[in-house]
């Protein structure tokens with residue numbers, strides 16, 4: 457579904473992504489873990505073309521995507537992103553937040569977009585919140601709206617950057633449950649997370665990054681029970 461080849465990215469003299477080769481196949485869930493500053497967010501932002509890679513290739517469904525020849529707005533429709541801080545429009549209701557991109561970018565009629573949005577709100581368990589403003593929602597509810605909003609564009613792949621890190625502990629579970637449901641339905645997902653329980657249960661693969669490199673990629677049981685690299689072992693000791 458998405459693949460990087462020899463991806464590199466620097467900010468000035470700071471070399472943040474070093475020769476990243478990563479493949480995510482259809483319906484796979486990849487959890488991206490690693491210490492703060494290791495380059496996880498930058499990698500997601502490159503996959504979504506929010507950040508411009510320096511060199512290397514990004515392939516979506518096998519096709520190399522280049523900012524010079526592709527309409528990046530179009531590419532971003534196929535690669536959705538859910539952020540730590542939700543990024544909902546505060547002056548729009550929940551429903552208006554969800555139908556904004558489908559009506560403006562995809563030119564869906566308002567009634568069609570609304571019908572699809574209500575279906576998505578049912579899916580994330582918030583159909584009764586369609587007409588309220590984000591300020592009236594808990595953090596967990598806001599994040600579920602943000603997930604519904606991403607899904608409204610019918611992405612091929614959904615990227616999550618620490619979707620539960622800004623939440624009070626008691627609200628983490630409802631968001632992880634929504635994400636697990638999506639995974640069970642076959643959504644292709646790359647999830648940056650510190651929730652190791654979720655990673656172990658839901659991920660097909662764990663990718664561990666350190667200092668801009670992929671150090672280890674393994675099945676969850678192998679990764680957590682028999683980590684191979686010294687740095688992975690140290691990371692798991694510090695985390696668990």
Ligand code: ADP
Nearest residue numbers: 467470472490491492493494495496497498499
């Ligand atoms: P992570 O998400 O794993 O914590 P990031 O991808 O956010 O790591 O950051 C990796 C490194 O790149 C860090 O040293 C960070 O300070 C730096 N960095 C990230 N974004 C920028 C930016 N826009 N400008 C300069 N440096 C950045």
Ligand code: MG
Nearest residue numbers: 496497498617
């Ligand atoms: Mg980050």
